[in-house]
Amino acid sequence: MKDIVFKEIDGGKPFYLLLGFIGFFVLAALGSAWYMEHNGHWVTGMNNQIVWGTPHVFAVFLIVAASGALNVASISSVFQKTAYKPLARLSGLLAIALLAGGLAILVLDLGRPDRLIVAMTYYNFKSIFAWNIILYIGFMAVVAIYLWMMMERKMNKFTRVAGFSAFIWRLILTTGTGSIFGFLVARQAYDTAILAPMFIIMSFAFGLAIFILVLLGIYKWSDRPLGDSILFRLKNLLGVFIGAVLYFVLTYHLTNLYITENHGVEQFILMDGGVYTKLFWIVQILLGSLLPLALLYHPSTGKSRGWIGIASLLVIIGGLAQMYVIIIGGQAYPMEMFPGKEVVSSFADGITGSYTPSLPEIILGMGGIAVALAATFVGVRVLRFLPSTLADDAVDPHYPAREAEASA
Amino acid sequence: MSEESNIDIYRRRFMSGTATAAAGLAVAPGVMLTEVARAKPADQAVSSDIRWGMLIDTNKCNEGCNDCVTACNEEHNLEGFGRPATDAQWIRKVTLKDKQTGNIQTLPMLCQHCEHPPCVDVCPTGASFKREDGIVLVDKHICIGCRYCMMACPYKARSFVHEKLQDQMPYSPRGKGTVESCTFCVHRVDEDILPACVVACKEENHNAITFGDMNDPDSEISQQLKQHSSRQVRADLELNTGVRYRGI
Ligand code: SF4
Ligand code: SF4
Numbered sequence: 001m002k003d004i005v006f007k008e009i010d011g012g013k014p015f016y017l018l019l020g021f022i023g024f025f026v027l028a029a030l031g032s033a034w035y036m037e038h039n040g041h042w043v044t045g046m047n048n049q050i051v052w053g054t055p056h057v058f059a060v061f062l063i064v065a066a067s068g069a070l071n072v073a074s075i076s077s078v079f080q081k082t083a084y085k086p087l088a089r090l091s092g093l094l095a096i097a098l099l100a101g102g103l104a105i106l107v108l109d110l111g112r113p114d115r116l117i118v119a120m121t122y123y124n125f126k127s128i129f130a131w132n133i134i135l136y137i138g139f140m141a142v143v144a145i146y147l148w149m150m151m152e153r154k155m156n157k158f159t160r161v162a163g164f165s166a167f168i169w170r171l172i173l174t175t176g177t178g179s180i181f182g183f184l185v186a187r188q189a190y191d192t193a194i195l196a197p198m199f200i201i202m203s204f205a206f207g208l209a210i211f212i213l214v215l216l217g218i219y220k221w222s223d224r225p226l227g228d229s230i231l232f233r234l235k236n237l238l239g240v241f242i243g244a245v246l247y248f249v250l251t252y253h254l255t256n257l258y259i260t261e262n263h264g265v266e267q268f269i270l271m272d273g274g275v276y277t278k279l280f281w282i283v284q285i286l287l288g289s290l291l292p293l294a295l296l297y298h299p300s301t302g303k304s305r306g307w308i309g310i311a312s313l314l315v316i317i318g319g320l321a322q323m324y325v326i327i328i329g330g331q332a333y334p335m336e337m338f339p340g341k342e343v344v345s346s347f348a349d350g351i352t353g354s355y356t357p358s359l360p361e362i363i364l365g366m367g368g369i370a371v372a373l374a375a376t377f378v379g380v381r382v383l384r385f386l387p388s389t390l391a392d393d394a395v396d397p398h399y400p401a402r403e404a405e406a407s408a
Numbered sequence: 409m410s411e412e413s414n415i416d417i418y419r420r421r422f423m424s425g426t427a428t429a430a431a432g433l434a435v436a437p438g439v440m441l442t443e444v445a446r447a448k449p450a451d452q453a454v455s456s457d458i459r460w461g462m463l464i465d466t467n468k469c470n471e472g473c474n475d476c477v478t479a480c481n482e483e484h485n486l487e488g489f490g491r492p493a494t495d496a497q498w499i500r501k502v503t504l505k506d507k508q509t510g511n512i513q514t515l516p517m518l519c520q521h522c523e524h525p526p527c528v529d530v531c532p533t534g535a536s537f538k539r540e541d542g543i544v545l546v547d548k549h550i551c552i553g554c555r556y557c558m559m560a561c562p563y564k565a566r567s568f569v570h571e572k573l574q575d576q577m578p579y580s581p582r583g584k585g586t587v588e589s590c591t592f593c594v595h596r597v598d599e600d601i602l603p604a605c606v607v608a609c610k611e612e613n614h615n616a617i618t619f620g621d622m623n624d625p626d627s628e629i630s631q632q633l634k635q636h637s638s639r640q641v642r643a644d645l646e647l648n649t650g651v652r653y654r655g656i
Contacts, residue, residue: 039571051568111585115550123534124528127529128530129530183529183560186562335564337563338656344503346492
């Protein structure tokens with residue numbers, strides 16, 4: 001393998017046009033946040049029954065994906081797989097960018113975003129939410145140091161230690177994010193220990209899907225060679241992760257079905273939950289898991305860049321649907337306060353909580369994605385994150401051997 | 409003075425029960441003072457010797473009656489905007505129908521002032537807090553409006569203020585973008601006056617709600633709890649609620 005040369009991508013008009021396009025989404029999101037804040041949250045679909053809505057779907061998705069995006073770097077530094085080394089920097093950058101996007105949404109959706117300082121200075125250490133704030137900020141710092149170790153030649157010898165710290169940190173971070181829901185014992189859908197490990201596996205799949213898309217996009221757009229060898233490794237890995245998520249989803253529902261008091265919520269999600277049931281079966285399972293699996297492993301689509309891109313996009317859409325079902329579906333299912341009784345009240349007791357996403361919420365959510373993309377693109381423009389070539393012979397240590405095999 | 413130190417003072421006062429007393433005196437001195445039969449000076453800190461609690465006898469709770477709810481709305485000026493999904497409800501009447509027998513009961517549902525309140529545990533800033541005397545409150549000055557407490561409360565007792573408010577009661581501060589719930593009428597209790605809902609129920613001669621100190625063995629509520637069987641809603645969560653129900 002030759003020495004890898006990292007280079008900034010070219011600027012120029014197309015770059016700024018793209019940045020402007022993304023910036024437009026960021027501005028729109030800021031406008032939405034202002035609109036929600038100015039009028040109060042009644043202008044959104046959220047209410048006193050469904051208190052976390054579409055912004056939280058996007059935010060939690062991005063935060064979970066952020067830790068997953070670091071996978072590629074972890075595989076290279078922690079597990080010493082040299083083939084992934086050229087991609088480690090992008091992986092770290094993407095992790096920070098996605099986390100920033102997710103946090104931006106969370107903060108802008110607060111009832112009092114102006115009290116961010118309060119949130120940073122008043123800590124209730126019993127609160128898993130407060131711990132998460134610390135974990136998020138720490139994650140950015142740890143990954144930033146890790147990037148520095150990788151990018152500064154003199155510091156290279158510390159890369160492995162830094163990579164290892166980042167790896168451990170990300171596992172704790174995703175466990176923490178999953179636990180935000182796991183701690184809500186009052187709500188049937190969340191009252192299970194499997195949520196935290198399930199979030200870790202989900203992060204692997206979502207983060208990698210985003211990574212592949214960004215990689216395909218930037219390399220195509222900046223006209224740099226991207227070899228099949230590295231891409232196929234990534235897409236095979238994505239397939240494994242999708243399978244693992246499916247396995248966890250299955251286990252989650254089976255354990256819930258085993259616990260009698262959770263039968264109600266299972267029936268709700270799996271059978272008669274209306275939009276949540278449809279999202280679960282059609283978008284999350286069919287479009288977001290089974291179809292991409294087929295696309296990635298099919299002998300012809302599995303070799304096509306276009307289809308690999310589409311499969312990654314489907315994983316992202318399926319992931320958003322999964323978050324929607326967990327976060328909003330989990331709240332929509334009425335809380336069981338009086339077992340054996342039909343309950344009626346003026347406060348929607350005993351009935352499915354109603355929620356329709358509003359435009360400002362969706363724009364705010366997309367704005368988070370825009371923030372992540374903008375940060376990534378600016379990053380690769382000003383610093384040396386990307387190898388000037390990822391062609392097979394440049395990066396694959398086994399390439400000559402394989403080539404020989406193939407032609408034999 | 410910086411915002412932080414203001415918050416500290418507010419918090420200290422609120423936790424010791426003097427902020428509300430002072431505010432109450434300033435607003436409507438006549439009204440409040442005539443009803444006061446003061447048991448402790450206003451500057452005396454609340455103590456854990458007391459645990460305020462409420463016992464609701466569902467057999468006495470009248471199906472069509474909504475007086476406790478109305479009284480609460482008036483006391484705290486919870487007048488809504490005609491938008492039931494987002495308007496605040498600190499107390500609500502809940503009707504239960506037994507799926508097997510068809511038996512119908514009604515009862516008021518409100519913050520249960522848990523001894524181990526999940527809302528307090530999850531609150532990232534500590535805005536949700538429990539006073540020494542068991543009353544669970546939200547400090548509106550440090551609530552950031554994340555709504556995690558609403559996710560955690562097993563009784564859906566909390567409301568988020570979804571729009572701009574006008575004409576607030578000075579003894580019951582509220583604010584757009586923050587979360588709120590029943591305060592057990594802390595501003596009255598600190599003055600030794602019964603909560604508004606309890607008074608309203610008594611005035612109708614229903615007497616379904618008994619309020620008092622559950623730590624004092626001689627109080628009416630303790631006597632009643634001793635004599636009759638009562639239940640905590642979702643007792644399985646072991647929150648040791650301050651609101652108990654008879655007849656469910
Ligand atoms: S009932 Fe809900 S709001 Fe009230 S103390 Fe318990 S958890 Fe908190
Ligand atoms: S909404 Fe306010 S009181 Fe509730 S958890 Fe968040 S900061 Fe605490």
